Amino acid sequence: xxxxxxxxxxxxxxxxxxxxxxxxxxxxxxxxxxxxxxxxxxxxxxxxxxxxxxxxxxxxxxxxxxxxxxxxxxxxxxxxxxxxxxxxxxxxxxxxxxxxxxxxxxxxxxxxxxxxxxxxxxxxxxxxxxxxxxxxxxxxxxxxxxxxxxxxxxxxxxxxxxxxxxxxxxxxxxxxxxxxxxxxxxxxxxxxxxxxxxxxxxxxxxxxxxxxxxxxxxxxxxxxxxxxxxxxxxxxxxxxxxxxxxxxxxxxxxxxxxxxxxxxxxxxxxxxxxxxxxxxxxxxxxxxxxxxxxxxxxxxxxxxxxxxxxxxxxxxxxxxxxxxxxxxxxxxxxxxxxxxxxxxxxx
Amino acid sequence: xxxxxxxxxxxxxxxxxxxxxxxxxxxxxxxxxxxxxxxxxxxxxxxxxxxxxxxxxxxxxxxxxxxxxxxxxxxxxxxxxxxxxxxxxxxxxxxxxxxxxxxxxxxxxxxxxxxxxxxxxxxxxxxxxxxxxxxxxxxxxxxxxxxxxxxxxxxxxxxxxxxxxxxxxxxxxxxxxxxxxxxxxxxxxxxxxxxxxxxxxxxxxxxxxxxxxxxxxxxxxxxxxxxxxxxxxxxxxxxxxxxxxxxxx
Numbered sequence: 001x002x003x004x005x006x007x008x009x010x011x012x013x014x015x016x017x018x019x020x021x022x023x024x025x026x027x028x029x030x031x032x033x034x035x036x037x038x039x040x041x042x043x044x045x046x047x048x049x050x051x052x053x054x055x056x057x058x059x060x061x062x063x064x065x066x067x068x069x070x071x072x073x074x075x076x077x078x079x080x081x082x083x084x085x086x087x088x089x090x091x092x093x094x095x096x097x098x099x100x101x102x103x104x105x106x107x108x109x110x111x112x113x114x115x116x117x118x119x120x121x122x123x124x125x126x127x128x129x130x131x132x133x134x135x136x137x138x139x140x141x142x143x144x145x146x147x148x149x150x151x152x153x154x155x156x157x158x159x160x161x162x163x164x165x166x167x168x169x170x171x172x173x174x175x176x177x178x179x180x181x182x183x184x185x186x187x188x189x190x191x192x193x194x195x196x197x198x199x200x201x202x203x204x205x206x207x208x209x210x211x212x213x214x215x216x217x218x219x220x221x222x223x224x225x226x227x228x229x230x231x232x233x234x235x236x237x238x239x240x241x242x243x244x245x246x247x248x249x250x251x252x253x254x255x256x257x258x259x260x261x262x263x264x265x266x267x268x269x270x271x272x273x274x275x276x277x278x279x280x281x282x283x284x285x286x287x288x289x290x291x292x293x294x295x296x297x298x299x300x301x302x303x304x305x306x307x308x309x310x311x312x313x314x315x316x317x318x319x320x321x322x323x324x325x326x327x328x329x330x331x332x333x334x335x336x337x338x339x340x341x342x343x344x345x346x347x
Numbered sequence: 348x349x350x351x352x353x354x355x356x357x358x359x360x361x362x363x364x365x366x367x368x369x370x371x372x373x374x375x376x377x378x379x380x381x382x383x384x385x386x387x388x389x390x391x392x393x394x395x396x397x398x399x400x401x402x403x404x405x406x407x408x409x410x411x412x413x414x415x416x417x418x419x420x421x422x423x424x425x426x427x428x429x430x431x432x433x434x435x436x437x438x439x440x441x442x443x444x445x446x447x448x449x450x451x452x453x454x455x456x457x458x459x460x461x462x463x464x465x466x467x468x469x470x471x472x473x474x475x476x477x478x479x480x481x482x483x484x485x486x487x488x489x490x491x492x493x494x495x496x497x498x499x500x501x502x503x504x505x506x507x508x509x510x511x512x513x514x515x516x517x518x519x520x521x522x523x524x525x526x527x528x529x530x531x532x533x534x535x536x537x538x539x540x541x542x543x544x545x546x547x548x549x550x551x552x553x554x555x556x557x558x559x560x561x562x563x564x565x566x567x568x569x570x571x572x573x574x575x576x577x578x579x580x581x582x583x584x585x586x587x588x589x590x591x592x593x594x595x596x
Contacts, residue, residue: 002462003438003461003462003465003466003471003474004438004458004459004461004462006474006475007436007438007458007474007475008458010436010438010475226443226446226449227446229435229439229443229446230443230446232431232433232435233431233433233440233443233493234427234431236392236397236425236427237425237427237431237493239396239397239416240395240397240420240423240424240425240503241420241443241444241446241447241497242415242416242417242418242419242420242421242446242447243416243446244416282434286434286435286436286439286477287433287434287435288435288436288439290452
């Protein structure tokens with residue numbers, strides 16, 4: 001058999017993995033719809049959706065859609081950040097980009113009245129999602145730009161870049177606490193509630209925003225998949241193949257920060273999804289960004305959906321915010337990657 | 348034909364290349380020799396505008412400064428001194444050489460060119476292995492294959508025989524020479540090993556302190572020049588019609 005023929009088989013295997021995980025996501029979504037304090041059997045689920053069951057349409061479907069698209073978005077952002085920074089430890093959370101977004105959103109909520117909790121313990125209502133989003137994006141950009149400048153000026157190791165991310169996170173967390181200091185009780189409650197990432201608070205308008213942003217950014221990333229593969233070969237080789245590495249790097253960080261900011265604005269900080277999903281995909285089908293990008297989107301969705309579903313049913317009727325679950329899953333993986341000493345940078 | 352005029356390049360205040368001018372014809376192998384730090388690698392990187400030098404570079408009278416980076420990438424294939432360690436397969440890595448030609452996805456033609464190139468370099472048995480599993484010599488062949496897959500007019504090779512054992516050195520140089528002669532392309536090779544250069548060169552350039560010290564056929568090289576450029580005492584002997592540099596030890 002020809003080499004190209006064998007290669008096509010390999011491509012088919014990678015494609016099959018994508019189809020399989022998409023199917024898995026569909027099944028998981030249907031299972032997640034049945035679970036919860038209001039019981040719906042698996043057989044009835046499609047009928048109940050068509051009949052417009054309010055528990056499904058007002059609670060579970062929005063929640064599951066949020067899990068899927070936020071999981072996808074964070075995983076995509078992580079995969080792209082890992083490539084453009086050539087750093088296997090990079091992700092929106094570990095670089096402090098999520099925390100920057102949270103800081104921006106907190107400013108919008110407290111100082112510009114973009115959202116609040118009506119009573120302590122009740123979920124946060126965002127009055128002006130666009131304003132929150134703009135501030136979150138600006139906050140995320142602060143981290144992204146600091147990281148990019150550090151990576152460019154000093155030839156820092158992947159670990160050192162992550163330490164800079166830790167420093168940015170600490171700074172933004174302190175800033176958020178400072179905002180709380182000046183906020184009213186209700187505002188404090190809203191910020192605290194919202195720093196625990198939770199996919200249950202996004203409303204339809206916010207879900208539309210998340211989905212639209214996801215689609216645009218996904219297409220952008222997919223369009224540049226060859227450029228990301230070229231970056232894996234090193235800057236000089238990438239340039240010699242006609243790739244504008246500086247532009248790809250800058251745009252990649254800005255677009256992934258934007259996508260992160262959209263998610264964080266409406267769910268709060270959810271850590272480690274952007275770290276876990278790309279590494280799982282790389283382990284299973286290799287580092288080719290043509291396949292890594294779509295598969296990360298699906299696997300990120302699967303990871304967050306499972307995490308949220310576990311959070312919903314583990315201590316039912318109490319719901320554990322999904323950010324707590326992903327941190328429990330992600331922290332050991334992060335330590336494992338650290339122990340490997342930053343290997344596997346390049347896809 | 349590649350023509351270089353008044354090419355200068357500085358890293359900050361440090362001028363690395365000064366007013367370099369030369370030309371290379373189709374089917375020629377040009378070797379760039381010179382001591383460490385004389386600017387060999389920098390010159391290669393200037394030719395396909397990985398670095399942005401002053402001066403002008405023309406390919407068949409077309410100014411490289413005026414065409415897109417993808418158009419430049421279709422003219423120049425570049426093989427760096429050191430290969431990357433990634434988890435891409437060899438086929439994926441060589442397919443990257445088709446990047447300047449790919450609009451949305453690799454076409455059948457691209458796959459065929461990759462297959463042909465992989466066979467030309469005799470690495471078809473490695474096609475589905477990952478780069479991080481290869482030996483230094485195998486990786487070097489993959490990098491060369493990627494540059495060939497770009498279907499360039501000019502191959503820029505930075506120390507292609509570094510880290511290779513003697514068998515692989517001969518193999519790699521033979522493959523490059525064969526491709527240059529058969530496909531009518533040109534190779535510009537930076538090289539430390541003067542004897543390999545003498546064995547394969549059509550033209551040689553000796554660089555010293557960022558300037559061209561001498562340029563011409565292999566016959567220009569003599570003991571005096573070696574002393575002035577490299578600071579060594581050496582004798583040039585002829586063996587079976589080939590020139591060999593034998594340094595004093």
